[in-house]
Amino acid sequence: MLAGLQRAFQDAVLGEADGTLAEHVTAPGLAARIAVYRNTVQGSLGEVIAAAFPVTRRIVGDAFFSALARRFAAGHPPRLPQLSAYGADFPDLLAEEAALHRLPYLADVARLEWARGESYFAAEAPALTPGVLIETSPEALDALKLRLHPATRLVRSPYPIHRIWQVNQPEVEDVPAVDMSVAENVVLTRREGRVALRLTSAGDAALVAAIAEGEGLGDAAARALAEDAAFDLESALRDHLIAGTFRN
Amino acid sequence: MRTLNLHTLAAMAAGAALAVADPAAASDPKGKEKCYGVAKAGENGCAAANGTHSCGGLSKVNYSGQEWKLVPGGSCEKMGGRLEPFEGPSPLDPASKKK
Incomplete structure (x- = not known):
């Protein structure tokens, strides 16, 4: 009985119709009153999505974004009592949306935005100490399984997602033309509470992806070289040490 | 697949480590402290303000007879409100007074 009422209420607040709620509740003006709840739930979840995907919102415009966010909210009620975790599947909705x-x-720009939020909220951990790379023997280095810092994310795309993200920041008034034929990879890291987005090469993206999958440094470097024969391991590792891509 | 021999790998790894000039740069500088709750827009706990304080401001109708708020006991009807939901515009809605 209670479960039925709760289900009917959930359907009423998440859906467009009042469904079966009237079977459980008799009240004057029920439809209009439940609409207030629906408006609050869908509106506030929509605002969460809007806050998490500001660049996506700017690209499609407020009105269309609101419609997308409401549709997402209706089909994806929060599963965790933590708003920063709400919206992970929103990029998938964008990928499937015929109008887009x-x-x-x-969708990849939205994935970049989501990765940025995840990085911001990820756990603290000490970054890899450079000395480890000096003190480890060559054989052990070859097999060394570096670990990504909890705040590190890699987003690879066949589109210029980093450039699109940059030119759609609030302070940019005249968005320049972007060459859409460029594929871009972004490594996100966090240092001292700030998330940094770093455009990186295909080889470096392959290196980070291999390390994320648990490959040893030797195999990871080989995968980076297979992706890009000009890959420079030394400068890539230097940049990662500075950025804090890996953890101790 | 092209691979690096062990000594090349070790030399590059060491080179990278040595190039991180100041080891202190890789650790938290002294004199700073972590400060939570002051993040600026776009870098913050995105929606906390929206999501946790969302109820106000989302109603689509001003002074709707279906909306209510808590007011001090006895003051409701003095302000032009009613104690039961009602249909139609409220006498408080400026739009209803223009005619």
Whole structure:
């Protein structure tokens, strides 16, 4: 009985119709009153999505974004009591949205935004100490399994997601033309509470992906070289040490 | 697949480590402290303010007879409100007074 009422209430607040709620509740003006709850729930979840994906919102415009966010909210009620975790599947909705097929890069831009939020909220951990790379023997280095810092994310895309993200920041008034034929990879790291987005090469992206999958440094470097024969391991590792990509 | 021999790998790894000039740069500088709760927009706990204080401001109708708020006992009807939900515009809605 109670479960039925709760289910009917959930359907009423998440859906467009009042469903079966009227079977459980008799009240004057029920539809209009439940609409207040629906508006509050869907509106506040929509605002959470808007706050998490500001660049996506700027690209498609407020009105269309609101409609997308409401549709997402209706189909994806929060599963955790933690708003920073709400919206992980929103990029997938963008990828499937037929009306967005002319913006094929949009889902990847949204993934970049989501990765940025995840990085910001990830756990603290000490960054890899450079000395480890000096003190470890060559054989052990070859097999060394570096670990990504909890705040490190890698987003790879066939589109120029870093450039699109940059030119759609609030302070940019005149968005320049972007060459959509460029593929871009971004490594996100966090130092001292700030998330940094770093455009990186295909080889370096392959290195980070291999390390994320648990490959030893030797095999990871080989995968980076297979992706990009000009890959420079030394400068890539230097940049990662500075950025704090890995943890101790 | 092209691979690095062990000594090349070790030399590059060491080179990278040595190039991180100041080891102190890789650790938290002294004199700073972590400060939570002051993040600026876009870098913050995104929606906390929206999500936790969302109820106000989302109603689509001003002074709706279906909306209510808590007011001091006895003051409701003095302000032009009613104690039961009602249909139609409220006498408080400026739009209803223009005609």
